[in-house]
Amino acid sequence: MIRAVNIKKSFGDVEVLKGISTVFEKGKTNLIIGRSGAGKTVFLKILVSLLEPTEGEIWYDDVNITQLNKRQLIDVRKQIGMLFQGSALFDSMTVEENIRFPLDMFTKMTKKEKEMRVDERIEVVNLEGSNNKYPGEISGGMQKRVGIARAIVLNPKYLFCDEPNSGLDPKTSLVIDELIQEITQVNQMTTIINTHDMNSVMEIGANINFLHLGKLAWKGNKNMVLESDNELLQDFIFASPFLQRLRKRALGK
């Protein structure tokens, strides 16, 4: 479980986050949604300690990571896996080497054990046969899957995904969403996904945090979205007239 307590963040005179408190639950796909400029990415970067909050605390289970020094933070980070928006794969390494990198760097596993672990993860993300390809030789969707495999290769307790569906077609997005959801449930990880993909919200939104202008404007799950009377949320999720008509029809109005 990850807990954010009264998180504020300012850049100069601009206050980007205005006191966000929320809980991200274990074994669930926790979503952070909101319009561009709502503060999602800044919030996510604070959650993974890439940025320091101006005020507030982040708790990973019973550890307050905002109080840790650099060395202690490095130990906590070894329990984190992260999928980046652009996958952030190392260009000079093959798919297999990318996935193996955390194992090479942080474990004393034998070559055989590493090979087995990498093969397992490649199988989980359905990338068999791509071991020796370079990131430049595979599609965006495959790169995301390699990114997921690398993020989970050390069996992390916490998984963060920044815009996992950006640049992907709806079908591939669905595959990535289902993959993340399955991994989360099987490994009982605390997964936080930063997205503005509405398909993701309605498919895997087990715990949704809607940010608006740096504040937590709504919290709920995918079943509560349709019936919520929060106008900001409805404006955001059912942005087009087409989706608004669909919502009305679904509610029988």
Add this chain to the structure above:
Amino acid sequence: MIYSLFYHLGRYVSLLRLMISKPEKWSMYWKETMRQMNDIGIGSLVIVCLIALFIGAVSAVQFAYQLKDAPVPMYYTGYIVRDMTIIELAPTITCLVLAGKVGSNIAAEIGGMRQKEQIDALEIMGVNTASYLVLPKLLAALIVIPMLVAIAAFVSIVGGYLASVPTGMVTDSEYVLGLRSFFLPYNVFMMFVKAVSFGFILTSVSCYQGFFVKGGSIELGRASTNAVVVSDVMILLADYVITLSLT
């Protein structure tokens, strides 16, 4: 201007300070150091030799021409080419060339990693990025660049021979006599001091420029250019200081 100077100096020093820490895994650093040695050393060998060959050749022809009517023995051509190459041209020109080739490459590589969030990815994994990205490059440069400079000095002297002896400007025995006259091993020491210092400057400055890139492709191009320009200026400054201190 002065604020900017101290700002960059402070960040540069703090990057170097962060770099000095116990590696997460020696074998990974060793592997990366080997890769960098190959990139810097083997990757630059041809251009360094080519430039050294012509610098030696031009120096020899130039001096043979100038000594032709002077009351100075012609064997001085070999002596001057040798000392000028060892003391000044081999370390300085080689490192100025490497600042252009290797320095811009390092800045672009690290800057590209920053822009593609690869550095963030490493940090999230718990890797000391300053150490993992800078230290192997620095170590590789400190080992390989003095070797390249030594090779450049040798090739330059050979270039001088090839340009002046077959053309009849100097005889074979005069050139060889010049090479063997007034030799001071201390000059070779000075060459290596310069090579190590310039190697450190061009690598660390380029890593710094790449590491703190913000923005898009224009900023990356600017960082790459800055890596070359700042490295060149620092190398020339260091050249003057080292020459002043060691002579």
